[in-house]
Amino acid sequence: MxxxxxxxxxxxxxxxxxxxxxxxxxxxxxxxDPLQLLGERDFNEPREISESEVGTPVQEFFRDAVVLITGGTGFMGKVLTEKLLRSCPHIKHIYLLIRSKKNKNVDQRLEDIFEDRLFKRLKHEVPKYYHKISAIAGDCGLAGLGLSVSSRNTLINEVNIVFHGAATVRFDEHIRTAMNINVSGIREMISLCRKITNLKVLAHISTAFSNCTRLYVEEKFYDNSVNYKDILELISTKDDQTLQDMTNSIIGNYPNTYTFTKSLAEDVIRNEGQGLPMFVFRPSVVIATYREPVRGWIDNVYGPTGIIVGVGTGILHTYFGNFETVTDIIPVDIVVNALICSSKEVATIKADEIPIYTCSSSKQVPIKWNEFIEMNKQHGMYWPTIRAVWYYSFWPTNNPYLYAILNLFCHIIPGYILDTLAVMSGQKPILLNIYKKLHKVRDTLAYFVRGEWTFVNDRILRLWDTLDSQDRELFNFDVRQISWEYFSQAHCLGLRVYLVKDDIHTLPNARKKWERLHAAHIVVKTLTIIFLLWLVWLPVSMIFKHVI
Incomplete structure (x- = not known):
């Protein structure tokens, strides 16, 4: 109401x-109330679940299951972990494969994961979740997944369900690192799963863009122009600099090492995964949560999120690309629900061939880049951040000459001026450095902003039609019901609270600052127009004087 x-x-x-x-x-x-809009006022009260209580078909599939998740420290991995712990009350245990990092062991990193506000609802509704989750030390970029003998034996003897989501998602990752994690990692996982005594299903999380060299992508394997074994042999014989110099020739028509290695990973599955109860899951561009556990949660700036954050903080004012194209985006909770239900179906049906499930939105609820940005503008204006450096002003273009002019006047010149003022006031200059990073991101995203893909997602649609009403409510992934207007209502507020880490208590001051920035924006725009008119009038007046 x-x-x-x-x-x-x-x-x-x-x-x-x-x-x-x-x-x-x-x-x-x-x-x-901002927390009401995000859904943080709507948590259910905690309750004890009896072991004899029968759940939905999907919940029962996870009864007494021991799950292994790789990539659990990542964006989708966190949402998957949270959803399983909160919505599958009879799940027995979840192991997260985690590597030590930055002087922290795996148990410390596990604690850090659950400090995220994403798990606030889980902690309220399922306060005793912690005894069902533990970390196992490992590294998907190493031989044998970096597992100790005891850890490997534990997984072999206990695990039933595997979600393999570990990957390096950096577009500009070094080819050696990308191959080790994205390609060798799935080979090692397949080898491990062949030894697991009671494996029900292995889910490999790929990407809809693993075949981005095709504009029409079906739910099937495609032949690759290179053999993954040849590339693995190549990286074992060359040094890093040589491989860096060879990267463009190695990846061929692929825009980056990420999509190239994810494509090779699917080749590994087709050639080495036969006989295992496994499937390939291809989401498109995964964005913030749609509904649960809260609206608008995200922890990274990949894809369109980076553009929205840059524009909303007044840092990004222009962008080069075709914003009239359809962008295939999909909320992460929709993706995770589809992944969970797909795993149940694959384990139950036991198909002769390895199936592929594509989770995408552009065929059912297409939205263009400019439409998505405009919706976020309309709703995001009410939730400005205290960290904004300027008022909203954004002029994307696919004209390279106009972009060069806009970039000069909107980014480079203001960057020099503000960084100079920062140095004079004893502060650290950061704006030009930010613009350099943004330009690098622009270059890596250019391929995806220009193109428009069609992803066939028939399996996901058919799967939805097979669910009963309770599972549809618990594990909603019907892409046909997505409303981008509803999503945009909470998206920018979610970015503000969960990503930018700007507490809602700063809203009154942020809004006052926003009005001051708006006034300053009008003044600067007016002065700029006067200056441009003067530049036009100056030669005209000289001509008039010469004629007279």
């Missing part, structure tokens, strides 16, 4: 003015 009133109020104000005065929002009796 509060959300409907808030929406009607916003719509009424938008009819009269494109910019709603901040004071009107703050003083409105329909002003919405």
């Amino acid at each position: 509060a959300l409907d009133l808030h929406r009607k109020y916003i719509e009424r104000k938008q009819e009269s003015s494109p910019l709603i005065p901040i004071k009107d929002i703050i003083n409105s009796k329909y002003y919405l």
